[in-house]
Amino acid sequence: MDQNELRLLESRCIQEEPPECTAACPIHVDVRTFAANVSQEKWEEAWKVLRKAMPFPGILGRICDAPCKERCKRKEAGQAIEIGMLERACVKTQAPKQRIYPLPKKDKTIAIVGSRLSGLTAAWDLARKGYKVTVFDSDSQLGDNLLSMPEEILPHDVVRKELDILFSLGVAAELSSPIGDENFLENLAGRFDAIYLGPDDRDLPFRLTELKGIFSRGFSQYDPKSPVWQAAEGRWAATSMDRFLQKVSQTSGREKEGPFSTRLYTNIDDIPYVPAVKSLNQTSGYTPQEAIKEAGRCLHCECLECVKACSYLEKFGSYPRKYAREIYNNANIVAGRRPANKLINSCSLCGLCEAVCPENFAMQTLCLKARRDMVKKGKMPASAHEFALLDMQFSNSDQFAMALHEPRHESSAYIFFPGCQLCASSPAKVKSVYAHLRETLTGGVGLMLGCCSAPAFWAGEEELFERQFSMWQRKWEDLGRPRIILACSTCYNIFKTYLQEAPIISLWSILDETGLPHDFTGLKDAVPLALHDPCTTRYESHLQTNVRNLLQKMGQPFSELTAKSEYAECCGFGGLMQNANPDLAKTVINRLAGRSSADYVTYCSVCRDNLAGAGKRTVHILDLIFLEDGETDPAARKRPGWSQRQENRLRLKNDLLNELWATESGERIDHAGPVLNISSEAWQVLENRRILVTDLEEVIHQAETSGRKLYNPDSGHFKASLKLYNTTFWVEYIPSDDGFTIYNAYSHRMSVSGKEVQ
């Protein structure tokens, strides 16, 4: 990603766009921050916010006509925030001390004709820029029109104090000037480098001349009756005159002067209606307490649609615009720590952010690109995805992978690819489904066992993915290019994208089209379930429809989750989040599990198992269609552990080969090795640390045959270690009658060695 791509990407995240009020304000007061300060009684802070944008906040704060109210989002859930009244309440409190630091003096001179708000604002801005400013007025005092306002609206001493600041900046006044005279303007043009004719000083009698350096009205929407518009006019003129005198462009970078449209999106769907606070005394306006209450109605407009929808985006404490920058910087670190690695590897790549974003910002695209880049540069932390990639390699080894025509068939019209995790979770269901497909479909239904290689795709391992996935392409071609039936929506996406020439169909479409199995006898005592759509069906609405049809045909009542269809949530497996950030994956699955108090039904075996692992009663739709003998409560089925998941695959292949093809896999199925007694606590430790029973077996086997182990005379325990692939496993155990009792296991990746005494 280069700088330009980064900027383009950043601009698609609208969180930092200004809210409607600020965009609508002719001088862009930061109303959102102002209201937040008022609501928290931080009057001095509120004052400072006004000062930052407003000339003469004591004056303008009292008479601002708040055109921003027209665009206030609160209007859609109550009335607009009474911003003008809040300003008034604020500037009636004690003003915090202020020191003004004007820029160094410049030798250019400026004449301001008229001392209404526009002229005074121009004088204020230009004096602060270091110009020598003289204000001309036909009246005998500056700000005569302000001083003629009712005392209870705008007290005279407030006006005088604010104008004193102007004089303290060195602004001179030439009062009772003959500004109506024929040659007044020509005379000024001879004395000053630039002249401003305030457009709100409409009683100026002379015509505008063609003289260079004379400035007047700037905005076409200008409302001469509006004080804040007058200030905006003065500000526009000050900027124009400064640019004129500095001899720089009059136009560049000025698109956002005056009101502009903002792209900020704020969802107000769940915002309760609250009407504006009424002021008990209309003349004096809000009391401080009334103002605090009214400011509390401000919605503090922001987008954060994706952050609200995604625990991952929330966890890292910011939003995609910032994340894009962090990820960009991460890639450009030459030496030192890469702090965004965890951010990059924790995304589930599910695409929910893109679905909810008004501008379709896709965090998953950014993270996947970054992962691929890290892999190419050899900078991907080895521990991030290794466990999942080893599991994928297991699935695609001879221990599990195979592709055969249906028994007694020479060709296949279909090939069933159940995917790795359904086989890992529910091997019996795979057998039932395969039997049903053979019975229902004609032309031969072959079987392909293995992993679609999505883990390599998610890990950013492009070469590994291509190598592994091309194996499926070859096998599919060898089988005569049959139609591929997919039970997993991740596989569905991978095959759809990377084997476009293959006709694919989801198992749910097949079942919806061909009907329920003829021996389906209906559901007993069906309780309503809440339906969870797997995130990988986000843009496969036909699969979602198929599943809903099937539930209806079965007579299974179900409710919809709020996060459904296009807004389906990931269970934490996607993108290998579970590997790279197990704690986050727990947060994610708990959030999903809490969406409804009903038991869930879903059609992804990993979602099913992760929900079950989080203690959420969940059935897979296949549990409803193909009830196994003796299975009374499939929602209560525990999530099989990592070791069980591998053993289930190993056995499934062997069973199928035995039962259907009358052959054997040749793989070791029944371990000749010793029995391992593992307590449920020890199991939990193994699960959390992703240590497989096969790892334990290898460590113990090596220790027992070589004698290289430790012995603790106090406990009688043995301890041994062995480096397998890139990890060293330690096991604490004691021999028992039938094998070994396991007490503990842990691992590390560093290699450790000691010195042998010679």
Add this chain to the structure above:
Amino acid sequence: MKNSYANPEDLRWKCHKCDMFLSVGPATLTYMGNTINAQLPVCPQCGFVLVSEELALGKIAEVEQLLEDK
């Protein structure tokens, strides 16, 4: 890493082969081309190093993460 990582309970383990209690001795840890020398519980005879659970899941995991993110 500070130099010495041995708890008294680590020294209650005996090397089965050499029949000797472990004692604190030099060990070398390597990861991703980085080498760190430390004092760990080792067999004084054959140099078999014990990495305790505390060390593996604590300091070693932390340093692994640091080196992986470099």
